[in-house]
Amino acid sequence: MKIGLYPGCSLTGSSREYYESVMAISKALDIEIVELPDWNCCGATAAHNLNKELSLSLPARNLAIAEREKLDTIVVPCAACYSRLSVTQHELHENPELKSRVAEILEMEYHGTSKIINVIQFFEQFATEKIKEKQTKPLGFKVACYYGCLLVRPPKILNFDRPEDPQSMEKIMKSVGAEPIEWNYKTECCGAAMSVAKTEIVGRLSGDIVEDAAERGADAIIVACPMCHSNLDMRRPEIEKYKGKKLPIPVLYLSQAVGLSVGLEKKELGILRHFVKVDLPEKKVEVKEIKENKAEIIVT
Amino acid sequence: MSAHSHQVEKNNLISLIKKDTGVNIHKCYQCGKCSAGCPVALDEMEYPPSMIMRLLQTEDAENEEAVKKSYAIWVCLTCEMCYTRCPMEIDIPTVMDYVRQVSIKEGKTNPKAKSIISSHQAFLDSIKRTGRLHELGFVMGYKLKTFEMMKDATLAPTMMKKGKLHIFAEKIKDKAHINNIFKKTEKK
Known part of the structure; x- marks a missing residue:
């Protein structure tokens, strides 16, 4: 099973060792993870502080990419990105009006079907036996x-x-x-x-x-x-x-x-x-x- | 005014929050658990979260102004502790987001919050340009907005040595898409 990876911006810069270690341990445990193609920043604290629509649209683009690529489960090692992606999925699920507005902004299909997991859940679900x-x-x-x-x-x-x-x-x-x-x-x-x-x-x-x-x-x-x-x-x-x-x-x-x-x-x-x-x-x-x-x- | 007409659409902040976010601040009975758990209430905020709830409950225009002009709404870390512990499950962080955006729209931001707001704006400027955050570009943008030119000057060389600082931004391919998202969501 292929697992999607949404690294988020920190993992490409100031926290690149987090990215390196997630990749290294996945390889060592034979777990196949695939980086989401052309992912974008989730907007983080800045977006939800200043602009609600933007703060939902940026994460939703990544979720729509995951759906398009048929990556049903995405691991999100950054807790802040994990939160923004999860909150977006939740809000758009609860509010159909907002969901169609975001789909309109994105001009992409969005269903909200991805399973979003953090790195702890990643180890729990895919690595417990292998670690042993x-x-x-x-x-x-x-x-x-x-x-x-x-x-x-x-x-x-x-x-x-x-x-x-x-x-x-x-x-x-x-x-x-x-x-x-x-x-x-x-x-x-x-x-x-x-x-x-x-x-x-x-x-x-x-x-x-x-x-x-x-x-x-x-x-x-x-x-x-x-x-x-x-x-x-x-x-x-x-x-x-x-x-x-x-x-x-x-x-x-x-x-x-x-x-x-x-x-x-x-x-x-x-x-x-x-x-x-x-x-x-x-x-x-x-x-x-x-x-x-x-x-x-x-x-x- | 009858109890019924009290429910009818009003333009005060507490009603707008209810209408636009679904969060009902009237449920707050001032137990203070949010303020007790808030990591910045004691040292940073002029009004702790429970008091912000109370100020909004009064539906008094002056009190609403005080909230919009407060530093507290900006120094809130959105750590979600208040919401997690609230016995009435009031989503206070969502209220904070809402009030922050009203405060900006009406030009009522607290002067003390300038550096915080500048850092959020510099962050968004950076992702608008390339689709992903370029940390160096973000910090430079922040310095230009705040004139804190020496800020973290000693951090950069060590980050560079450790391979954590990129001079050039990582760009996504479909930059036009990100641009379009910004264009459609930015308020006129």
């Missing part, structure tokens, strides 16, 4: 799984995992031999699109997230969103300035963490592109056995 089979290097360290906003909210539209204390990423991380920690900030906002205009807000909000993860003993923060990653990683100087201390905890994409567990190299997963150096402890926690997607872990 191919695992050569169980991770053996502690992780703080960070979801941010748009993977789980609003639950009425996304209908994915629990909005307050989601567990799907923890389940995947356990299956690759990591130990997820309990912490307070897994669905708090990192400051998102304010990165350029109000960097100080990002420093403060992301600072609280990074500090809590570090204080509770995580060796790495795991994310599934390029906005979250760039705010927690590239904005580390602002974070450290706000907190008044060094916080060297690295931030990995879920696809990179899974990639490491099946023996892929740091370089092919794009891990060397991060601003915060990725130094991971070897065998800090010992993985006794991995069965039925559940690892028994002993902290040494």
Whole structure:
């Protein structure tokens, strides 16, 4: 089965390591993914803040392309794009008048039949068994799984995992031999699109997230969103300035963490592109056995 | 005024929001859960989300002006926490989007929000040109709008070294289509 891929703009630039790691892990697990031809920007925060019709038309063009290409399932690694595509599909489904208006703007056929999934669902639905089979290097360290906003909210539209204390990423991380920690900030906002205009807000909000993860003993923060990653990683100087201390905890994409567990190299997963150096402890926690997607872990 | 005529079309903001988005702000009973969970209510907003709901409920022209002219509507991160936790399931982020667009249309944007609005506009300018966001073009466009020329000057060299910054924009093939979408959705 071919799965469509909507990368979104961040994955072609500031978060290209997310793209590289999704491609590398898909190849390693023999999952065929095909990039949507001639996809366009989803409009992100800017479009829905300023122009509602535009904010629905831009994502709808991509959904119409997926339908035309007969790609029934599209994986959207960027949580913000995932949200915009899902919200568009939902709104156009609920409002037939708006749906015909958008079809008129696009001059394309749009039915709204695509199945839109995020990267966590991609692993859950297509890779659970394969990860188990191919695992050569169980991770053996502690992780703080960070979801941010748009993977789980609003639950009425996304209908994915629990909005307050989601567990799907923890389940995947356990299956690759990591130990997820309990912490307070897994669905708090990192400051998102304010990165350029109000960097100080990002420093403060992301600072609280990074500090809590570090204080509770995580060796790495795991994310599934390029906005979250760039705010927690590239904005580390602002974070450290706000907190008044060094916080060297690295931030990995879920696809990179899974990639490491099946023996892929740091370089092919794009891990060397991060601003915060990725130094991971070897065998800090010992993985006794991995069965039925559940690892028994002993902290040494 | 009878209870019935109260329901009849009115031109105040709360009625327009109900008509255009379906969101019923009258359901808000001021529990304050949205404001408690909002990551920017305490430090950034002059009116937290629950107060914006209340200001709109009064149907008072002055209060509506205060909302349209507020900084709060622009500093809202659309993190969706308020909507997720609201016991009455009021879609506050949709209200925020709506009020932002009214505020722009009527020329009532808060001066403090200039950098935020400029960044959204620079973002849209970039995708209008090429169909995809060109990050460098976006930041340069933002600097030209705000004159914050030194903003993030130290970030670019490291991004470049890490292969994260493209000098040239990635263009989609059917640029004409994107142009057409912009043309049809931009308000006259």
